[in-house]
Amino acid sequence: DQPRVISNTPRNEKKEGEEKIKMNSTTTNTKVHWTYVIGAFVILAYIGMGYQSSTLSIPDDILVKYGAPYAKDIYDGQFWGVIANSFLHNNFTLFICNILFFVFIGRIVEKKNGTWFLLFFGLGGSILTSCAELAFSGDAGVGLTGVNFGLLGYILLSKKIVWKNPWFRASPWFFVGVVLFLCVEQIIQNDYKIAVFSILSGLVLGIVVA
Numbered sequence: 001d002q003p004r005v006i007s008n009t010p011r012n013e014k015k016e017g018e019e020k021i022k023m024n025s026t027t028t029n030t031k032v033h034w035t036y037v038i039g040a041f042v043i044l045a046y047i048g049m050g051y052q053s054s055t056l057s058i059p060d061d062i063l064v065k066y067g068a069p070y071a072k073d074i075y076d077g078q079f080w081g082v083i084a085n086s087f088l089h090n091n092f093t094l095f096i097c098n099i100l101f102f103v104f105i106g107r108i109v110e111k112k113n114g115t116w117f118l119l120f121f122g123l124g125g126s127i128l129t130s131c132a133e134l135a136f137s138g139d140a141g142v143g144l145t146g147v148n149f150g151l152l153g154y155i156l157l158s159k160k161i162v163w164k165n166p167w168f169r170a171s172p173w174f175f176v177g178v179v180l181f182l183c184v185e186q187i188i189q190n191d192y193k194i195a196v197f198s199i200l201s202g203l204v205l206g207i208v209v210a
Helices: 009-024 034-053 060-066 071-075 081-087 092-113 115-137 145-157 166-170 172-189 196-209
Strands: none
Touching: 034 060, 034 081, 034 092, 034 115, 071 081, 081 115, 092 115, 092 145, 115 145, 115 196, 145 196
């Protein structure tokens, strides 16, 4: 009788499969810190503005005081306004939607890509989306909407994150719902106006980076 030959293929395939799973995992050694730090800063800023104005709808003079200058002031040299304005929100609905969305998406990006990536992406996203809104609408706006849409565009196309995470594969319509909800919320809360240039520029940034 001819002796049986034991094949190593199953074992090799198993090893390769384990390596692929390891490579595709969304878990890294990066600990999530700055997503929560930024989120806490946004929360404290809104609480402080709400306390001073005694209302959940923050007036323009308080927004200016906290670092969101008018367009003419930005053109006159208060350039920090295109960054600081992203941390400020002028109403509760916009604030709660943006902070929840940022913490949910930001922690995924920070965990997968690292803290420095999140910080530089957020900084660049804030500058780009604020400048786009300022150039085309005449006002830089306020809030994390542009940055959030940038993060959304990034994770939807990033080869590091995309649909390798089973949660994302199972819930693609979640993101569609979030986008629609944020757009409707923006329209209602801003006198039926929407920061369309901030949203579009954010999405383009996220797609290009991905």
